[in-house]
Amino acid sequence: MTDDLSTLYTIRDVSEVWRYLAYHPGAVRLLRQIPARVREYFPEAPLALEYHQGPGADEEDLRVAIIVPMPDDAALQDAMKRLTKLGDDWWLDIWAHTDSGICIDIEAAEEIDDDARR
Numbered sequence: 873m874t875d876d877l878s879t880l881y882t883i884r885d886v887s888e889v890w891r892y893l894a895y896h897p898g899a900v901r902l903l904r905q906i907p908a909r910v911r912e913y914f915p916e917a918p919l920a921l922e923y924h925q926g927p928g929a930d931e932e933d934l935r936v937a938i939i940v941p942m943p944d945d946a947a948l949q950d951a952m953k954r955l956t957k958l959g960d961d962w963w964l965d966i967w968a969h970t971d972s973g974i975c976i977d978i979e980a981a982e983e984i985d986d987d988a989r990r
Contacts, residue, residue, distance in 0.1 A: 876904070877921065880903070880907045880919065881903075881920060881921035881936070882918060882919070883920070883922070884920055885922050885923045888923035889922065889934065891923075892932065896971075896972060896973060898970070898971075899934065899972040899973065902966070902970060902972050902974060903921065903974065906919075906976065907919055909958065909962050909963070910936075910938055910958065910976070912958075913954040913955070913958045914938050914954060917938045917939055917940050918939045919936060919937065919938060919939070920936070920937040920939060921934060921936055921937075922935050922937065924975075932973065933973035933974060933975055934972075934973060934974045935974075935977060936975070936977070937977055937978070938951075938955070938976065938977070938979065939981045940978055940979070940980070941980075941981055942978075942980040951978045952978070955977070955978050958976070959976075963976055
């Protein structure tokens with residue numbers, strides 16, 4: 873059911889991600905769709921998937937991290953613009969109509985090697 877996610881993402885906190893998905897199986901379909909959409913805005917960026925626990929006992933979600941090099945403020949601004957465009961064009965509408973508990977964000981990476989790309 874979730875094995876193919878390992879080919880789409882670098883999964884951090886594997887046991888927590890699998891536990892979350894066991895209780896939220898509807899999120900798996902969406903997690904399979906996200907990489908293709910992200911590639912439209914971040915064609916070279918590897919993706920990471922991680923579990924996030926909020927301050928409350930029932931505040932948990934999964935975070936999709938788009939890992940992009942941000943050596944300077946201009947690169948950061950460009951990444952933020954592309955993330956905003958992804959949200960405006962697709963993600964915010966999907967997010968508003970699902971209870972999957974998934975957030976998409978960017979993460980700074982100094983270097984991205986070819987082995988890390990997915």
